[in-house]
Amino acid sequence: MKDLINIALDAMGGDNAPEAMVQGAVDALNYSDDIKLFLVGKEQEIAKELEKYTYDKNRLEIVNADEVIETDEAPVVAIRKKKESSMVKGLQLVKDKKVEAFVSSGNTGALLAGGTFIVGRIKGIDRPALAPLIPTKKGVSLLIDCGANVDAKPAYLVQFAKMGSIYMENIIGIEKPVVGLINIGEEDSKGNELTKETFPLLKEAPVNFMGNIEAREIPSGKADVLVCDAFVGNILLKYTEGLGLTFFGFVKEAIMSNLQSKLGGMLLKKSLKKMAKRFDYTEYGGAPLLGLDGLVVKAHGSANAKVVKNTIIQCIKFSNMKINEKIKENI
Amino acid sequence: MKDLINIALDAMGGDNAPEAMVQGAVDALNYSDDIKLFLVGKEQEIAKELEKYTYDKNRLEIVNADEVIETDEAPVVAIRKKKESSMVKGLQLVKDKKVEAFVSSGNTGALLAGGTFIVGRIKGIDRPALAPLIPTKKGVSLLIDCGANVDAKPAYLVQFAKMGSIYMENIIGIEKPVVGLINIGEEDSKGNELTKETFPLLKEAPVNFMGNIEAREIPSGKADVLVCDAFVGNILLKYTEGLGLTFFGFVKEAIMSNLQSKLGGMLLKKSLKKMAKRFDYTEYGGAPLLGLDGLVVKAHGSANAKVVKNTIIQCIKFSNMKINEKIKENI
Known part of the structure; x- marks a missing residue:
């Protein structure tokens, strides 16, 4: 069996979570044989959504996270307090090299703060940037x-x-x-x-x-x-x-x-x-947070299943092109 | 004879000066009997352009100004140095109450600086604003x-x-x-x-x-x-x-x-x-500099004759509605 690209998805972030996240994830799985997905969020809710679809169960795992960071929460406080949130847990998976990328439609500020605190910055970069x-x-x-x-x-x-x-x-x-x-x-x-x-x-x-x-x-x-x-x-x-x-x-x-x-x-x-x-x-997928020492991609806050799917597929390219490694080498 | 509304126009400001300025002025004159125009700029150039058109000569005067403030000049320096420029002379006409309004397509920064120094601010306003x-x-x-x-x-x-x-x-x-x-x-x-x-x-x-x-x-x-x-x-x-x-x-x-x-x-x-x-x-005419103690209107830098005409016509409304007096009363 070939090496799969492991990608984590914040199943609870964004206006249309978890429905659109789960649907987008399944669509991405059915579109590409090269990926394995980790859906981070409330296990029962995700499992219930997943019942609607047919997909390769060997390439999907649920990672339970009991908390959710809301859009209107103060970023730094939310990241520090909600250790059990889908966002913090997803970022931790990147940090621990268990996945190659983490996709979230959630609170942009929290994702940037969390990316900086948990995943860490590339040496020479003061602030990661969101670049659509x-x-x-x-x-x-x-x-x-x-x-x-x-x-x-x-x-x-x-x-x-x-x-x-x-x-x-x-x-x-x-x-x-x-x-x-x-x-x-x-x-x-x-x-x-x-x-x-x-x-x-x-x-x-x-x-x-x-x-x-x-x-x-x-x-x-x-x-x-x-x-x-x-x-x-x-x-x-x-x-x-x-x-x-x-x-x-x-x-x-x-x-x-x-x-x-x-x-x-x-x-x-x-x-x-x-x-x-x-x-x-929705055609452009997500935007990477450039400057982090790992791949974190922000999808639109009102992302639908199509955006989620496109963003996951985009991660394959980000991963293949080793964008962060190239930034590391050139900064 | 009824009272005419006196309006001065910077004949030398903008990408298409003096041609578009003179043509717009003539079009405005032929459109409205209520105005008298003062074209400020190089007398010979303006006179030569005017030869192309038919209009009521009693309602148009040339005010000679030998200098021109260019788009890329540093605003404050230009206003201080070029006392003989069409912009400075036009603003002076407003200050001296010889006209009710001054229209220019020239250097925006210089117009704001000149408006502040020459025409002056309304009491209570720290900075005039350009409001399109x-x-x-x-x-x-x-x-x-x-x-x-x-x-x-x-x-x-x-x-x-x-x-x-x-x-x-x-x-x-x-x-x-x-x-x-x-x-x-x-x-x-x-x-x-x-x-x-x-x-x-x-x-x-x-x-x-x-x-x-x-x-x-x-x-x-x-x-x-x-x-x-x-x-x-x-x-x-x-x-x-x-x-x-x-x-x-x-x-x-x-x-x-x-x-x-x-x-x-x-x-x-x-x-x-x-x-x-x-x-x-070009449909919207110009934008007034709100907060000055007199009416100064900025037309688009690449204003054509139509914009110039519309901006002049707009001044009739600004004048009738006494916009600056109302700001003065309410600040």
């Missing part, structure tokens, strides 16, 4: 950081640039990825205190730095790695989602506005659907 | 601040909330406008240092404060007044523009992808065009 992909004209760009470190320092942003470059080169396959510093003007001297101090540091850093990038240019795909502090990143990420939905709502409205438009809409349906996929976050 | 409208499902929301004060203090944000509320109530006609603090979570305790300190102040302020608003919810129109520091505001504003363009590009691509889609696109053309207008910044 966003759609552009060219394909995708990496938005780093969107995590919970809202008051960032210039040195962190330089580390983000390096980690993001390694990610885009190894996972997405872009040679010498272009790094842009998100800013309110293209000129070198523009920005707030943070970006002004970061600019000269990025110029000296071993990355392909293009300079500042204005938000207007983000969707063009000019920069493969978009560097910013987590407050700005989080806002951009969520605005992309919100504006995408609104935009499609407007298109729908335009289509439904009269008989002629309805007919046009019918003819366009297939092409528009294909296009909509590019704005659909 | 952005499209939402419900109509429009005011994004305040998008200006050049990138390292804001909590007290400024409270002033922005008050000024924004007065604007939305008086200019857009929304009763008790809802104020939201742009943040990375809905919970009261979320955010960076600035938003965490601002939250309790806004709770106590005499505005209709809904609490934090996540970026995902901005396009829903839940909040009429969106409060943030200028770095975040500027990024959101420009990202809206960029993403709108990309989105329309994607729709176009979908339409052109095959014969059936092309036919569908033809049938949908009219409805889609109507929809596109909502994302077209």
